[in-house]
Amino acid sequence: MVSPGATLSPEDKKEIVRRATEEFINRADEAAADEVFTSSYIEHAHPGVGNLAEFKVYMRGLRNSLGNFSIEIQAVLVDGDYVIHRALLKGTHQDTLFGLPPTGRKVAVEVIDIFRLEGGKIAEHWGQADTPGLLQQIGIAPPPHASGKEVMKVMLGNFRLFGGLPFRKLAKKLRGRR
């Protein structure tokens, strides 16, 4: 644990981000989040998410949608108060994600995160994930520069994925009534 106000080495700064990633992001330890994020933390990566409380709720939902959720740090650089890393986001699509019903597919996409530190804690975060890649791995979006045939294949897959749902829901309702 780094005491606030102390002069932090680049290694100390990497350690703060590593701890936030492993304890809070990966292991859902929300008490640890209070120790590694400032109380005035600003989240820029997700629409509708601005502060730490909202970020915790967002992460609960994401961990629920993507089972065995994890962020594996691949490479880190430190410049002043900023820590930047490239990482792999992994999970299994086991619950509704972006309004999409679970497909059971495993996803692994790259992310680039930028963190600003203040007094030994994370004060601000800008992140970008390969969301198009994630949608491709789930099977809902065609790859870049897809041919007409590939687009049709994905659209037919969407039809199978979404088309059966109203019937399944209806069947469930009917079973529940009996």
Place this chain on the structure above:
Amino acid sequence: MERIARGVFERVWNTGEYDLIPKLFAPHAVFHTPADRAPVHGPEGYRAFVERVRRGIPDIQFEIQDFFTEGKKAAIRCTTKGTHTGPYLGLPPTDRPISTTQNFIVWVENGQIVEAWQEINGQLLVEQLGVAPPQGVGPLQFLGWAFRTVFRIGLLQARYQRQQRGRPQS
């Protein structure tokens, strides 16, 4: 380091100075982008990549918001603006304005980029182009959206092909 980043974004991307690419990128450079299926290789591969994106978004403008560096590694946070007036990512021109954010990580050796990674706020981009699935709707509404979108893109594609045919052969 910063000179290299400014060269890539402000000169190659914003003004189309393609002759700079072989100076900025090492012959064996690898560029990882979500906008292509496989990594882009070498200055020639990168030039083809830039030309393809600029054909789709000819007025594309990058603005560097933050620049970070440690030794041979650099990171850039930037914004991208432009208008989708040409074919891009398999989509016919939609004439819509786009505005998105991006993060880059770049590794430099001997004054040249050897490897780089790009992540785009692609969700924002597809929403602006009108091809993102609406969130939180039921399956039937989703299907309705999918058919409407395929129809709309089909119409735009037909219009684009008609325009291309109407153009005198150069």
